[in-house]
Amino acid sequence: MENVSPVAAVTPKKKKMNWNRLLPWVLPVLIIGGWQLASSTGFLASKTFPSPVAVFQDGVALAQAGTLQRNIAISLYRATMGLLIGGSIGFALGVLNGVSKLSRNLTDTSIQMLRTIPHLSLIPLVILAIGIGEPAKISLVSIGVLFPVYINTLHGIRSVDPNLVEMGTSYGLSKWEIFTKIIFPGALPTILMGLRYALGVMWTTLIVAETIASDSGIGYMATNAEDFMDMETIILCIVIYALLGKLSDLIAKNLEILALGWRQAKEAQQ
Amino acid sequence: MSRTVRKIGLFVFLLAWVAVAIYGYHEIHGSSSGLTTITIGYQTADPVDIARQRGDFAKKMKQKGYHVVFKKFQDGASEMQALKSGSIDYARIGDTPPVTALSSGTDLVYVASGSSKAKGSGILVKKGSGITSIKDLKGKRVAYTKSTSSHFLLLNALKKAGMSSSDIKWVNLDQSAASVAFNKGKVDAWVTWDPMTATAELDQNATLLETGENGVSSNRDYILATKSYAADHTDTSKLIINYLEDDMKWANNHHTKLITMLSKSLGLSKKVVKKMVERRTYAMGKMSTTAIKEEQEIADTFYAEGLIKKKVTIKNHVAD
Numbered sequence: 005m006e007n008v009s010p011v012a013a014v015t016p017k018k019k020k021m022n023w024n025r026l027l028p029w030v031l032p033v034l035i036i037g038g039w040q041l042a043s044s045t046g047f048l049a050s051k052t053f054p055s056p057v058a059v060f061q062d063g064v065a066l067a068q069a070g071t072l073q074r075n076i077a078i079s080l081y082r083a084t085m086g087l088l089i090g091g092s093i094g095f096a097l098g099v100l101n102g103v104s105k106l107s108r109n110l111t112d113t114s115i116q117m118l119r120t121i122p123h124l125s126l127i128p129l130v131i132l133a134i135g136i137g138e139p140a141k142i143s144l145v146s147i148g149v150l151f152p153v154y155i156n157t158l159h160g161i162r163s164v165d166p167n168l169v170e171m172g173t174s175y176g177l178s179k180w181e182i183f184t185k186i187i188f189p190g191a192l193p194t195i196l197m198g199l200r201y202a203l204g205v206m207w208t209t210l211i212v213a214e215t216i217a218s219d220s221g222i223g224y225m226a227t228n229a230e231d232f233m234d235m236e237t238i239i240l241c242i243v244i245y246a247l248l249g250k251l252s253d254l255i256a257k258n259l260e261i262l263a264l265g266w267r268q269a270k271e272a273q274q
Numbered sequence: 275m276s277r278t279v280r281k282i283g284l285f286v287f288l289l290a291w292v293a294v295a296i297y298g299y300h301e302i303h304g305s306s307s308g309l310t311t312i313t314i315g316y317q318t319a320d321p322v323d324i325a326r327q328r329g330d331f332a333k334k335m336k337q338k339g340y341h342v343v344f345k346k347f348q349d350g351a352s353e354m355q356a357l358k359s360g361s362i363d364y365a366r367i368g369d370t371p372p373v374t375a376l377s378s379g380t381d382l383v384y385v386a387s388g389s390s391k392a393k394g395s396g397i398l399v400k401k402g403s404g405i406t407s408i409k410d411l412k413g414k415r416v417a418y419t420k421s422t423s424s425h426f427l428l429l430n431a432l433k434k435a436g437m438s439s440s441d442i443k444w445v446n447l448d449q450s451a452a453s454v455a456f457n458k459g460k461v462d463a464w465v466t467w468d469p470m471t472a473t474a475e476l477d478q479n480a481t482l483l484e485t486g487e488n489g490v491s492s493n494r495d496y497i498l499a500t501k502s503y504a505a506d507h508t509d510t511s512k513l514i515i516n517y518l519e520d521d522m523k524w525a526n527n528h529h530t531k532l533i534t535m536l537s538k539s540l541g542l543s544k545k546v547v548k549k550m551v552e553r554r555t556y557a558m559g560k561m562s563t564t565a566i567k568e569e570q571e572i573a574d575t576f577y578a579e580g581l582i583k584k585k586v587t588i589k590n591h592v593a594d
Contacts, residue, residue, distance in 0.1 A: 074298075074301055076294070076298075077294050077295070077297045077298035077301055078298040078301050078302055079298070080291065080294050080295045080298050081294075081295040081296070081297075081298030081299045081301075081302065082298070083295075084291070084292070084295040085295075127352075128355060131352070131355050131356060131359055132355070132358075132359050135356075135359060135360070135361040136345065136356050136359075136361040136362070137361070138302060138303075215348060216352065218346070219344070219345065219346045220301070220302065227348060228318075229541070230450060234541045254287075255284065255287055255288065255291070258280055258283070258284045258287075259284065261280065262277070262280060262281060262284065265277065
């Protein structure tokens with residue numbers, strides 16, 4: 005399966021693409037344009053709801069002071085660590101429970117129970133258990149990321165066609181080979197979907213995490229601004245979240261396209 | 275897009291991601307030294323925040339062999355939690371969170387007390403609302419924040435006016451929600467403290483119906499530590515009180531600089547901050563008997579109202 009070369013199959017359809025590629029940006033541009041128009045004409049009171057230009061200027065001022073880059077970098081660090089730790093645990097558990105019935109019976113119910121606990125309610129526990137330092141924030145993100153990765157990994161592995169596994173067995177593949185050549189590639193689309201979802205959860209959990217005794221990060225910037233009704237910064241933070249979300253989604257999507265080349269090649273042939 | 279381009283693009287992207295994350299890591303874990311670290315919790319624009327921004331405090335502590343780390347908190351409850359778990363060594367906090375924490379069995383001690391903020395705390399009503407005395411609040415909706423100094427202020431103001439707590443409609447809102455509710459007229463009065471009172475008075479057409487003066491609520495700042503920490507670090511506590519006192523003297527004598535500093539950190543106009551600063555003084559010293567008495571009054575009032583379940587004797591919780 006993994007030996008199929010996809011390169012030849014994808015032949016580019018050149019010119020026609022251009023319009024379609026602009027299409028996703030029509031809505032955001034229209035919204036921002038309309039918002040600016042409403043602000044300039046005085047339809048929106050600038051004190052309660054600042055214009056996009058004011059938000060942009062606020063961003064520039066914060067960037068010049070150095071706080072914006074610093075906070076983004078710090079948030080990115082926390083998010084990445086959380087993703088790595090939570091993602092690994094979720095993946096490992098997912099694989100384990102996907103392959104072993106004993107382990108699944110033992111742990112799946114507990115994990116499903118833990119999954120529905122709102123992250124916000126965990127904050128006091130996290131403070132008591134881990135304190136208020138970086139580990140506390142990173143572990144909250146890890147907890148958030150763990151579940152989507154776990155569920156999708158488990159689901160991906162469980163829904164691999166049993167006939168394929170049986171075929172592998174009859175071909176005399178070892179258990180390890182069956183896993184790496186049949187189960188894992190078969191589950192990969194679902195796993196990557198889990199990753200994509202996890203990237204979204206990662207950012208939302210981080211905001212919650214960054215309200216714990218924090219003096220840095222975008223979540224801190226947002227809550228701090230909220231305390232003093234600094235609408236420009238509040239909206240700036242929202243925009244940054246949206247952009248970071250889109251960025252991580254872009255990465256996940258490209259990862260999907262690259263890792264699942266064989267699937268696209270197949271689709272292109274049909 | 276060809277596969278190679280996509281691959282390179284993704285690689286560059288991930289590389290940039292990791293680079294930025296590493297930069298963030300270095301920003302958090304700055305270089306540390308061989309000094310004893312003490313961690314102090316604070317909230318925006320409080321005495322510790324002034325000392326932090328002025329910078330002298332940390333310098334002087336460093337000369338004495340301490341590395342001071344400041345941790346900012348959004349509210350008293352989470353700060354108390356952090357103090358309890360040992361994540362911070364000292365906490366600068368308002369007058370009610372310690373009472374609630376003590377009644378729930380947390381072993382804390384008062385290390386220092388600040389000056390009264392009675393003039394900046396009080397009950398706000400809209401100008402021209404027809405409410406001119408506490409008695410007029412009967413049956414009205416009053417916004418407050420549960421278990422904060424506003425809660426005590428309102429209880430005590432009602433008591434002093436000879437009313438009972440069931441005479442008004444209590445609306446528990448956090449400060450930002452209360453500000454909006456008050457502004458939109460969804461509540462008739464709002465009990466709060468500076469800088470919210472000053473903002474409301476200057477920007478929201480509000481006036482103070484009653485302040486914390488005349489023994490209603492002094493709303494002091496306190497510095498707390500856990501009992502065991504304070505017992506082992508009496509010298510550190512002394513240094514902290516002394517140096518904070520220096521900063522408070524500076525604050526009293528340099529209003530222009532202080533106003534610029536606070537208006538920046540609060541994100542409020544200088545006009546508002548000026549009003550706030552000029553109606554209070556700054557001080558920090560060992561727990562005074564007046565402060566102990568005031569805290570006891572809060573504890574007794576909260577106990578009588580059933581807000582705390584255990585009686586608290588404040589004088590048993592003061593650092594020597």
